[in-house]
Structure formats: structure tokens, C-alpha cells
Amino acid sequence: MDGHGGQERQLFELGRLVKAGLTQPLGLMRPGGVGRILAVQSGEGDIERGLLEMGFVEGACVEVLHHGFLGRDPLAVRINQTMTVALRRGEANAVLVGPLLDQGADTRSSTGQEARLS
């Protein structure tokens, strides 16, 4: 498990990405967009737990596959290339996504594609 130092380093890393403008909420991504989850945070604890239970956890790789035909809502998101989950934009915005290849090689989750944020 991450020690105290690990958490600090993560926070520092997060701040760097946010400053560089390389992060965005999952809800703003378009189909085809891929990235790695940096943070899952919602004002409502239950939504945060629901997202975590469905696999939206820090470090997981996400790819937006589809959106609905009205108002581009809901989204279909593939997590770690295995499970596809449908969720609405509102909840998706509780998931902060950064570039895919920034944190080094995790072969399990990487898709081999360039990090594309749209």
C-alpha cells in the first residue's frame, strides 16, 4: 500500500498534470478518447463508492466508446480493456482523467495507443 510519502508524490504529480492542462473530467471526453484515472471524487459519498465499485479507480485506464443519441448522454466507458460501464455525464464528471502514458509502462492497462484527450 502507498505510504504517506507515496500519497504526497501522487498529489504533486496530480498538481503538475492539472497545471499543464493535461487533465479533464471523464464527462467531457469524446468517443475514442483514452486516459488514466487520476482521481475519483464526488461530493456525494455514495456516488464515489458506486464509481469505485464499478471499477473507476485511480490508476485504471479508461476509453470512451460511445455516447447516447440525445445530448451525448449517457457514456459507455471501457475500463482496463475488460469491463464496459454506462454512466451519465454528471457522474462521469466526478472522475478526473489524465494522459494515458504519463505514469510509465503498466502493460496491463496500456492500450499501446497515443494518449488522446479530446
Added chain:
Amino acid sequence: MTAGTLAAEGFRPARIALVGPPNSGKTTLFNTLTGGRQKTGNYPGVTVERKSGLLKTPGGHPVEVLDLPGSYSLRARSPDEAITRDVVLGRQARETLPDALVCVTDATNLGQHLRLLLELRQLGRPLILVLNMMDIAQKRGCQISTEALSRQLGIPVVTTVAMRKHGVRDLLGQIDALLNQAPAGDGVTAISDWVEPSPDAIRAHHREVERLLQEAVVREGAPEHLTRQLDRVLLHPVAGPLILLALLFLMFQAVFSWAEAPMDWIDGGMAGLQQWLSAHMEESLLKSLLVDGIVAGVGGVVIFLPQILILFLFILLLEDSGYMTRAAFLMDRLMSAVGLNGRAFIPLLSSFACAIPGIMAARTIAHPLDRLVTILIAPLMTCSARLPVYVLLIAAFVPATTVWGGIGLQGLVMFGLYATGIVGALAVAGVLRLTLLRGDRQPLLMELPSYKWPNPANVLLGLWERAKIFMRRIGTIILSVLVILWFLSTFPAAPEGATEPAIYYSFAGLIGRTLEPLLAPIGFNWQIAIALVPGLAAREVAVAALGTVYALSGDEGAVTEALTTTLAQSWTLATALSLLAWYVFAPQCLATLAAVRRETNSWRWATFMFVYLMALAYLAAFVTYRVALALGGG
């Protein structure tokens, strides 16, 4: 005393609960394990289905296997997940704590599914991990070391292919081993120290799963491609909704055209039975009860079995293949406009066959308000029990012509009735969400599982269940209503020198005539009023009741002539249209009201549903009747 010795001494079989996330193949494994020896019932107080089956392990232990509702976590979000949690923790009323848990996971999705296993392991109960769908994982080149996994977790790990019965022997062997050395003197009846995992606890479980997979996965499998390719079309913003519409159209088309032949057979069979009874029985009250009351009435209802089964066949196929969640995905935005969840699409679609399974299916909707609205509008979906009435009235009053170059007018009217129900349901949902049932928009978090070929055994078992429920309804509610109706319309007999038909003087006639002033403003005569009385218990009975009313009216012609002709002659068009409008909304099904009561755990919402539907029905019939009269339909 171990669970094994308990069983051997004849106290009770050992109890094994199957727990697993949705789409892990848990139910298929359950079907494979227990075959036809299943018992389905309900947990007390809710309509969550309780499925269990008995079997004997190779080691001779009698075992009761319990199939618990699929759940991603013990932190239950919906009523059926709450059942899983409560049974696993020994909190469920009238359920003893299972002697062992079997956690069923999808071998191709271990990254997500092992988290539930970690939650279960914390409970400290005897536990077996099943890696199901191992064949698919292997086909994708995935290699998992069960030894490593078992060593890391400290529990037995078995691989299975539930659909082909692979690995079931291993599983039973492990169950035997557990039961032989079950924690002696276990004596635990409930787990009291369980707390809901916090967000950080869930994150910790995710990290632990990562670590386990690094130890146990020898080779990664290739990601699945077929589902991606299919979804590219089926979830396409333009093609997706069109395909959904086409599928629904095909489904309703099939319900009407495929069912024709079997319906004719049933019809013929019932007519033959009636003739045989008429020819071989002495003229008596019993004969009247059998021929006019029971055979005619039951025949008029059994005839809808083929349509119900075809509708459910489609629903089960769509569900088992994984398409149903796509439909929910496509419909979510549309339904959220009236405050509903996309998931409500599934129960509402089932309600086209029958509102009761629809109301039961609403239990998968996590949020109580969403669920309540779905339950309250489910009866507005045109269930198959309305069909007899629709078919009869349309045949009698709508000419079989075509309009706009080839569209049948009768079919168009039928479509209009379905559409009215749907629009009415959406409007009611919108109004409820703005008034009585106000609340936040609830999240949609729904797995879109990989597509797979539907499992024939699962589908057939599902159909068998539906047929049983329907036939049981006929054997209980409908049959007793028919007997009561026959009694009410036969006694007392007409007085000497009566001018009106005999039924006019019976109890039924009395009730009908009492109700007549109330129903006159919407154009109903006393015959309809009589038919509506039993129709309140089960709407399909109304056709049989109309048959009884007109057949027993002493009018010789009515007995032999088709009811269609009789109605066309004795009712005005305005009356017929008014009755159709009434039928779109009226709450005429005791079983549905009972299901709502059970599901919401109070008579309050059942009463509310009855009152609001009744008011809507009266209003719709009134407006229809008056408009039709004004346009010359009198």
C-alpha cells in the same frame, strides 16, 4: 458439530450460497448444479425471487444450493442486492447463515470481480472461488495459475465452464472437502461485526486485486473484440435507436403472427371439449357451470398463453444475450426526461407481457423513488390480458380496410392503443416526479456485459417459470372469479313471465344496474357494467364475462353467433371506443395490486395506484365517449 454431521444426522442439508457479480454466469452454474430440481419462491415481504435446489455431492452430502441475486458489492444498493447481503451475513429473516459461500467470477473479468471475493473473505466464512467461463479466457490466450491464486487467498479455487458442465465435479469435490472438515462447532448464526466498506477500503481492495493478479496471471488474454465491433453498430447514435425500434417491431409482429396457429389449436380444443360436454351431460346446473362458466371462461384466457410465451421468449433472449442493457443505454436520456432511469426500460418492456414480472423486475433499480415510479406506471404498458378485449372490440367496430396505401386500419388502432398507454405512462411518470415523488436525478451506473449466445437451458427454464405462473393464475384467481361470476349471473332465476333476459334479474344484473348510472356518462350499458365487475379481478375475464352475459341473456342468436357480431349490433361506436379508452388505463388486475403491495410493503401505494388509474380510466372514457358522440359516433 460440523455442517456435515448436522446433515448426516438428518437435521438439514448443508447450505451453500452462490454469490457473484451480475454477468458472472452464476445462474447458469446454478442451473447446471441443480438441473430441474429447483424451487423458486419469494423472500418474505419482498418479491425478490428465492431460488434454491437440492443435490447430493459425490461424497454423499445432501446440499441445498441457494442462488443469490447478483451483486458487485455487499454494500447493497438495490433491494435484491440487500437480500444477498442479508443472507450472507445471516440477517435475513427465516434464512439461516449459509454453511459455505461459493463466489462465482468471470475469468475474463477478474480485475473487477475479485473485489467482491475480498469482501466475502473478510467475513471469515468457508469460501470457494469459482473462475467461470474459463474456456473464453483460454481462447483469448489468458493463463491463470489457480494454485498461485489459491495460495495467495488461502481458499480453494476451481475453474468451470458452467454452460458445458466442465469443472462441476471439481466444485462438488471442493464442497465435499469443505463439508468434511467444516469449522467444527461453527455455531455462528450471524456476522455482526460487518461494516460497509469506505471509499478507501474499496481502493485498498482494488490494489490487493492488482497484486493478486500479478501473482496469479501467467499470461494476459487479448481483449475482447466482437462486443466492441457489435457495439459500434448497436450503440451507434443513429443506427442504434433504429435497430432497437426494428427489434421491438419484430417482437410485437411475432407475438401476433407466430401465436396464431397455437391459438387456433387451443381454441379448437376448447370448443371440442365444450361440444363433448354438451353432448354427454344431462341438462343441469352443473353442466351450465362447466360449459358456460368454466370451460368457456378458462378457454378465453388460456388462449393467450402462446402470445405471452413468445413475448417472454424475446425478452429472455434479449436479456441473456446482453442486448437488454444496450436498450437501457439507448433509452436512458429519453426516460430521464420524465425522471426515470434507463434501467426502467427492462421492467417496462416485460410489462407488455404482464405487469407482475415487470413490477418484480423493477427491483434491480437501485433508487427507491425511481423504483416506485417504475412500479406505478408498469400497469399502463399494454399487457397481454388487455389483448382479448382489444381484439374483440376492434374486430367488431373497426372496419378491416387499409388507409394511406396499405396500412391496415385495425392494426393502426391497435398500435394507437399501445401508444396511448406508453404516452400515458410517461406523462404520469413526469407528473409524479414533479409532485409526489420529487427527488434528485439518480445516477445510472450499469455494466454493459459482453455479448454472448443465449443459453438455451436458461431461456427454457425461464419460459417454463412464466408458463407456470400464468397457469397458476388461471387455476386460482381466474377460475374462482369465473365460478363466482357464473353463480352471480345464474341466481336468482328470472321470475315467471319475465320480459327481460334472465341475467337481468340475477345478482350480477343487480350489481350492473346499480353501477349503470355511474357508468352511463361514459356510455356503458348494464351488460358492460356486469362484465366490468369480474373484470376488476382480472381484465381478460371481461371477454368471457361478456360472452356469459350475452350467451345467458336468453337471446338464442347470441349463443351461436360470434360475440363480435352481437357487439357490433348492440353497441354504438362511441360506447366501443369509450370501453377501449377505459381499458388502456383501468386497474383491473388483483394480482398486480397484490404485487405492488408486496413490493412496496404497504397498501398505501397499491391503493394510490388503484385510485389514480381508475380516475384516469374514467376521464379517458368520458372524453372519448363525448368526443365520439359529438362526431356522430352514436
